[in-house]
Amino acid sequence: MTITIDELCDRLGITQAILEEEFRGRQASYDLQAKWYDRRSLPSTKAVAPIVCEQLQSVETAVELGAGTGLRVLYYALNNPTTQFLAIDNDRNATDILKERVRKLRVPNLRVQTKDMYDLKDKYAAVIALDCFFYPSEDDAITQWGASCMHFGRLVDTSQDKAFFCVPFYDQLGSRYEMTEPYAVSVFQEVGLRQLDAMPFEFVQRDDTRWSGRMLLARP
Numbered sequence: 001m002t003i004t005i006d007e008l009c010d011r012l013g014i015t016q017a018i019l020e021e022e023f024r025g026r027q028a029s030y031d032l033q034a035k036w037y038d039r040r041s042l043p044s045t046k047a048v049a050p051i052v053c054e055q056l057q058s059v060e061t062a063v064e065l066g067a068g069t070g071l072r073v074l075y076y077a078l079n080n081p082t083t084q085f086l087a088i089d090n091d092r093n094a095t096d097i098l099k100e101r102v103r104k105l106r107v108p109n110l111r112v113q114t115k116d117m118y119d120l121k122d123k124y125a126a127v128i129a130l131d132c133f134f135y136p137s138e139d140d141a142i143t144q145w146g147a148s149c150m151h152f153g154r155l156v157d158t159s160q161d162k163a164f165f166c167v168p169f170y171d172q173l174g175s176r177y178e179m180t181e182p183y184a185v186s187v188f189q190e191v192g193l194r195q196l197d198a199m200p201f202e203f204v205q206r207d208d209t210r211w212s213g214r215m216l217l218a219r220p
């Protein structure tokens with residue numbers, strides 16, 4: 001690896017202490033909010049990002065959907081300099097921060113776009129969907145998850161070597177939404193992604209709750 005997650009956090013100022021009061025309440029700058037978010041999600045980033053990063057080796061093109069302020073996609077791009085990345089988010093505040101981070105760290109293989117990920121048309125060897133699906137109603141969250149996976153699974157350029165779609169499957173949410181791996185398999189098969197690898201991860205959140213799951217990697 002060219003850069004570790006800790007080194008990246010140092011370079012972005014994420015590891016500096018950010019007090020709750022600085023973030024909460026009155027108008028914290030978006031930059032501060034981004035650092036706060038990155039720090040809070042660091043346990044999960046450290047569990048899932050290396051799994052995805054390794055899969056990206058020698059992949060030509062990749063898109064990160066709902067990339068936010070991009071700590072994870074920066075980590076992928078810096079460690080996979082021959083892969084061309086697109087990070088997309090519909091929140092301009094987030095993409096402005098990410099563009100600034102790209103400039104600061106000089107990451108020539110990462111492009112950032114502000115737009116609705118559901119409007120994407122082009123295909124990519126790797127399509128990365130981490131924590132970016134939101135459901136208007138919890139009642140049929142599992143159906144909506146399946147519909148999103150099918151929609152974005154179709155963006156995988158199956159003609160390319162090492163093509164994949166990846167999405168995490170959290171055990172906690174699986175039981176809440178009655179989501180099973182056989183259901184996931186059926187969803188991916190529908191869009192021609194017939195091979196499913198499931199790579200386990202676990203982490204302890206900052207509030208001490210233990211999370212576990214598998215990174216689902218669906219391939220042609």
Ligand SMILES: C[S@@+](CC[C@H](N)C(=O)[O-])C[C@H]1O[C@@H](n2cnc3c(N)ncnc32)[C@H](O)[C@@H]1O
Pocket residue numbers: 065066067068069071072088089090091094115116117118129130131132134
């Ligand atoms: C929880 S953040 C996850 C960020 C990043 N994927 C990660 O793994 O750290 C979810 C992001 O998805 C973005 N998002 C949600 N719906 C979107 C849409 N339809 N198009 C583009 N971005 C979207 C939000 O703006 C937010 O920045």
